């Protein structure tokens with residue numbers, strides 16, 4: 363890895379738009395996206411099918427150019443950085459010659475990037491594909507091909523790794539090994555961005571979650587920020603309706619039988635009040651799962667930024 367100027371964002375996306383087609387068939391795949399990612403961040407990019415994740419990633423990797431706005435990677439045009447080995451892009455599909463052996467694939471990339479051939483064995487081991495080296499790419503399974511792409515991405519010792527749905531097709535063991543390798547990369551200070559449909563992976567491995575829908579960023583923050591934007595439900599046993607109503611006084615809460623739905627930020631105070639009621643027991647505060655929040659958020663028709671806050675990072 364090269365030393366990185368900590369004052370320059372690793373990625374700076376400003377007002378970027380990308381459309382496909384024309385006339386009635388115009389698709390705004392990416393719609394006025396602004397995003398900054400700093401050195402060492404691990405960012406998950408979430409969004410339903412067609413949200414614009416791959417289109418955005420392709421532009422950051424320099425595979426395509428924005429129709430409007432600007433993108434800088436390490437302060438430079440993406441295409442200028444892509445060939446340098448500083449950035450490794452693992453595309454969602456393609457990117458490998460099916461007729462080559464795995465070893466030949468890695469050796470060719472190493473030669474192209476002027477990296478010593480010894481590194482090939484090192485990255486193969488890190489990606490868990492040492493046993494596949496003599497096999498042709500086309501004879502490797504989908505999950506194995508994902509691992510090969512990951513190995514390819516590591517050859518140039520990149521500062522920034524961008525992975526588009528990296529674990530699709532991997533079995534549980536392969537996923538665990540993959541994330542262990544990524545976490546070692548993160549510990550080494552690399553910046554990592556991955557698009558995924560596996561919310562549990564985002565929750566477990568990303569410090570920051572960027573949610574896209576209809577080409578726009580609708581939420582940007584930590585898992586905690588994201589979950590904190592949604593109402594919670596409180597249940598408690600052995601409390602009369604009158605006591606419940608009294609406990610809710612002045613709070614943004616709605617009572618429905620033994621369930622109280624309470625606005626973000628009000629649940630702790632409600633819990634304190636309920637527990638002061640003599641005989642009250644079994645208080646539970648239910649929080650929506652990341653999956654439930656994601657589904658609610660991306661189902662919202664206007665898809666405007668939430669309190670998890672595009673603003674939290676756009677001011678970096």
Ligand SMILES: Nc1ncnc2c1ncn2[C@@H]1O[C@H](COP(=O)(O)OP(=O)(O)OP(=O)(O)O)[C@@H](O)[C@H]1O
Nearest residue numbers: 382383389391409410411412413414415416417418
């Ligand atoms: N080359 C293209 N020509 C026309 N439309 C395109 C093209 N590439 C993408 N699109 C459209 O742009 C929108 C965004 O697609 P994109 O692949 O970026 O979404 P995504 O979030 O990566 O989806 P997925 O999760 O399904 O991979 C979709 O409506 C898609 O059909």
